Every structure is written in structure tokens, then in C-alpha cells.
Amino acid sequence: MARTIAVSGSGSGIGKALAGMLRDAGDTVIGIDLRDAEVCADLAGPEGRSRAVAETLDLSGGTLDGVVACAGVSEFTVLPVKVNYFGAVALLDGLRPALARAGAPRAAVVGSISGTHPVDDAVVRACLDGDEAAALEAAGKAVEAGAGNRTYSSSKAALAQWVRCACVTPEWAGEGIPLNAIAPGVVRTPMSEPLFADEAMFKVMNEAVPMPLNGYAGAGVIAEALRWLISPVNTHMTGQIIYVDGGAEPTLRGPGVF
């Protein structure tokens, strides 16, 4: 049966691959992105987030079978905290009532193997407290201290923890909505292009994200995993951070984490 799915970051990389797959299968996709999407909105700030939710609700008629938060940025500034955490959470929270009206609703986010890397604890804590001003202040201090890479890892670690907290609440589990994350390793998309173009960054990336199984993934690999998570067959998996990373996570964390 055709479903209606909202996908943020639908204009590029993983989100674009997922939107294409869903459309090819006959689903209606409401893409949300900065440009070239059914809903053009900037998820970095409150106004854009509210508009994204309102316009998606309008286009869907108030009922959604799935929501996937793919939009993200990886730069070493405070922006990942705004987009990857607060943008994703605002979208999911705002669209959750529309999911609750569907017969077999599903939600997913795109995390990252980076969520297992060192983080800035103050950023993660403020994110989970829902205090964006404090999170941005802490992220700004990390950038000034030369630890700008931690804004990305912190945004993804916080997002993973938010998924695990929210998934079992009455609003999500109680409404029959599985909520999970796919955490990729390195994926060949426009986001990762600069890492391949710079020899020093390439070396750091390979050390930080070792991928013994089949190397770097294509966007379609991650999209397939997301597609399963939001399909009606996923009736009982929730709160899981699924590493689709060529073995990076077991390499880095070892056998004691499961």
C-alpha cells in the first residue's frame, strides 16, 4: 500500500537516495531541504523548523506513515548542534502527532559512528535538556578551544541518546511508533567529498572510522537500511542505533559493547 513519508535532507546524498527509492516504490515523499524540495526550510533555526513542520502537515493532510530525519552538516562550527540535533528533534516532535494518526507509523534518524567518538559533555547534556542556548554556548567554547570536531560528534551522540530516551515513552511506543537510528561509517556523498580530497583529512578519517567490511558505503546502502526501519514489517524494533559502518563500531568499541 502506498504510504506518505517525510524525508529531511532529501536534496542530496542519503536523503536523496532514500526519497528516490520510496518514490520508485510508489510512496509519496514530502522532501524537506534548504532548496529543491517540496518543503524548503532551514532546520538550523526555530522559524525554519516551525515552517517545515507546518508545511509538511499541510501537504500530508495531517497524517504521515513515516518521518526520516536525514538532514545534517559536518562542519567544525556550532551548526551541527543546530541542524543535526535541534533540527532533527524539532521535526520529529512536530510531526509525531501526524504519525500517531497513521495505521503503521515509523520514524528514523541518521546518526553517525562519530557519536561514539569523543564528545563535549556540556554540549550533549544541554541538548538532552532541550536548552539550545546553553548547547550553542558550550559548542562555541569547544570551537574556540580548537575542538570544533566535537560539535559534530556531540550532536550525533545526543541524537542517539534522545532516540533511546524518547522511543519508550507514551508519545512514541505508546502510540505504536518505532523510533530508531542508522549510524553510518563513511558514506560517499557530497558531505564526505572534502575528506577524500585532502590527504591529511583522508588519513585522519581512515584512522577514526576503520571499515574492514567492504570499505566506504554508497548512499543507497544507508537508504536501504532506513527503508527497512520505516517499513511496516518493523513492528518491534525501537530505540536501536544500527551501525551500518563496515565494522567500524566493533573495531573501535570491541566485543564488550552490545
Ligand SMILES: NC(=O)c1ccc[n+]([C@@H]2O[C@H](COP(=O)([O-])OP(=O)(O)OC[C@H]3O[C@@H](n4cnc5c(N)ncnc54)[C@H](O)[C@@H]3O)[C@@H](O)[C@H]2O)c1
Ligand atoms: N556522508 C557520510 O560519510 C556520513 C556519515 C555518517 C553520518 N552521516 C549523516 O548522514 C546524513 C546525511 O548526510 P549526507 O552524507 O547525505 O550529506 P549531504 O550533504 O549529501 O546531504 C545533507 C542534506 O541536508 C541538507 N541540510 C543541511 N543543512 C540543512 C538545514 N539547515 N536545513 C535543511 N536541510 C539541511 C542539505 O541541503 C543536504 O541536502 C547527515 O545527518 C550526516 O550527518 C553522513
